[in-house]
Amino acid sequence: MKKILKIVWLLFISFFLISCIQTQAIENIGIINAAGVDGAESETESNLIETTMAVFQFTTEAEENTKTVSGKGTTIKGAVKDAEMSSIYKLVPGKIKLMLFGEVIAEKGFLPFMDTLARDPRVPDLMYIGVAHPNAKEILMIEEENISTDVGQFLHGIIEHHSNDHNIPRKTLQDFLHVYYDIGHDNILPIFEIVNDVPKHSKNALFQGDKVVGELSQEEITLVNMVERTVKDQLLELSIPMGPFAESTEYKENGQQVDEFEVGLNVIKSTSKTKLKDINNLEFTTDIKIQLRLVEQTAEVAFKSQKSIKLLEKEVKKNLENHLDKLLKKTQELEADPFGYGRHYRKTRQGKDLTNDEWREKFPDINVKYNLDIILVRHGAID
């Protein structure tokens, strides 16, 4: 009985502590769904930033639950505070799904913002990040009628459904910071822009550290993914010269002769392995094993014999190797290493730790030999 009295007494006292806990009742907060950060474009207010947020707020009267608010300040926190002035509820960051950074900030380097976000325990580390062209406000302010859902959901969906597993361009805050602090490895983030009044993931930004230095196309992203990690269920579009397949063609296209034909290939699975062959001459080899499925072709080439299949495999291999070499050249010119060759170098090298600056100097000089192993698994039924 004494024990029970003690517990009752304890409970009674603890009732006085109730008001110490801050409530966040779902109907009394504005839940930020997507946020964007833009830098000021004019020189006079260069340290000013503007945040735009798509916010869920629930009221009985309103038909739409999403509202977009924006505010200005010198820090993100300050800008959010400013934005709260036009919102009836307190804005909370716990369910941000996506954060966009305007191009101005991306070119200046956005690590300061990232770092504060990562340190704030209320901000989810698993939110996706992207770059907005030309600025985030324009994308987040898009009319809901154009996309028939709220913008946060929309952009999140684009990233989620167009990159399998955790391949680029699906980059969370955590992923970004991981790659950023990984010496000899550079980030790629998706770029969103408005095309025909609808936000579109058109291309990708290649980073050097936390600054954008160049752009990569979707096809190039696929190649980066294939070098860096395992890729599954991904479309490849290639142009194949007609010449070798002339005899396999079933009939000529209205008498018109074409030099090239397009093939759509589905990467069933591709795995890669990179090795540093010669540390002094910076020679790398990358073995990629790709299983392919033919899903589309523009010429009526009949793949009836093993010979023609082998021929296609050979052409695909040639084509891909060509593309990979070009991509490497391009990144070497930009001095950004999205493949992470620097990691292999760092792993193998003895002695002093590698620094990012050191690798930036060395990266343009590396040689990579690509050994592609192409297997055309299926070429018949197309779904």
Add this chain to the structure above:
Amino acid sequence: MDKDIKFPLKVEELESYIKSKFENNSDEDLMFSIYHHQNKKIAVFGIRYLIDSNNLGSYLLSPLLERQTTWTADALLNELPFENGSSTNNLDDILDKIILGFVYLYIEDEQNVICYSLMQEEERSLDKSETESVIIGPQLSFTESLKTNLNVMRQILPTADLVIEKIMVGNAIPREVRIIYLKSVANKDDVNTMRQRIEEVDVEELEDSTTLSQYISDSTYSLFPQFYLTELPAHLAYTIKEGKIGVMVENSPNAFIGPSTFFSFFETTEDTYLEWLQATSLRILRLVSIPLALFLTPLYVAILTYRYELVPSDLIITIGQSRAGVPFPPIIEALLIELMIELLREAGARLPTKIGQTMGIVGGIVIGQASVDAGLTSNVLIIIVAASALASFTTPNYLIGTSFRVIRFPLIILAGLYGLIGLTFGVCLLVIHLLTTESLGRPYLAPLYPLRLQDFKRVFFRVPPSHNYRRASMYRPRQHKRYSKQDASKIRNIKK
């Protein structure tokens, strides 16, 4: 009592004495007839409505009056065709037994009165079980008559191994209590504990077996029942065969079983009637419903008040919209609906069956639909409360279901005031409480604590018969094996 009244005495003296003892009772109740037989006065008395009048007339009065020679007390005992005759010369005895339906015969000037039990017991006939419903298997339930109940138990377990001990409890109004177990299986210590506890109950009177189980429970401050209460003879028999001990009380249609563990409240005999795979699924469903019944509403309250991050993104709009119109914080909202459900449940239980059903439908519609329309609650909460109410109904035992109903409210309050931390704190207290609870001195949370993996297959699952040859060891039965493992899986086909 008058000390000077002693046998032998005149019939009139006896009559006035007996009548003086029943002073304020109606005269009609006491039957006191005086017959003249062979010049001797014979008094026949008893309480009218306790006596079977057919037996009295044909087997007692006719032989009594038709005899040609004079009666003596001994002759009465020897010659009347009843098996339970006895004689006494103590007037206190007469009073004690007359209220139990005994009929007394007194021949004037004799030393002893002779008595026979002609009790006409009024009882309801054996019926289908009402509180514990069974879909397949024996439907019979106990009645208020201990004699009938014992009869049923002996029929179900026709073995000399079955022991039925008798203990009288109650100083002012004694009541018969029976301990029932299998001698070769039940743990001896447990039997002794049970017997001792019942013997040591020092009360004036006993209402029911449930009252007795409260007197002898290990901890009266516990939130959980420590004895399994059942009205199914088949269930009692099943647990007795497991090595547990049953207790039955006169005039009570419920028997209780000890030692009982927390998880034994989720077993039904039906599990044994079903195929093992189906029985396992059903039993797991029932176990899964424990956290649902206890924690679903508190979680709703805690998450919506403090931790919006935990709501899945796809749900947040639905929940937010339905919450937007509600004028109360989640805790008030949840308590309100839970209270409504409890009111409905209690009203349904108290009202006559027919009205109760109508009440249920009307209440369900009113509470569910109208309160959402009126903006008093969110429709998500209605679903949650309904789901947790359903989950608490899946428990086969009424007592543990009631415990859940009671525990849910403090948990909701904790969740509403302190959020998930409060809820976690409540869960911890609950677990600590369960760990310290005992039933007949045996751990309540067995086989989880102390861990007995062997018993999992009897408590959490059912297994095929060839693997089910052991009794659960947590009850420490005297015999562990029920049958031989090899024999259980043998299939013998008779070939032509």
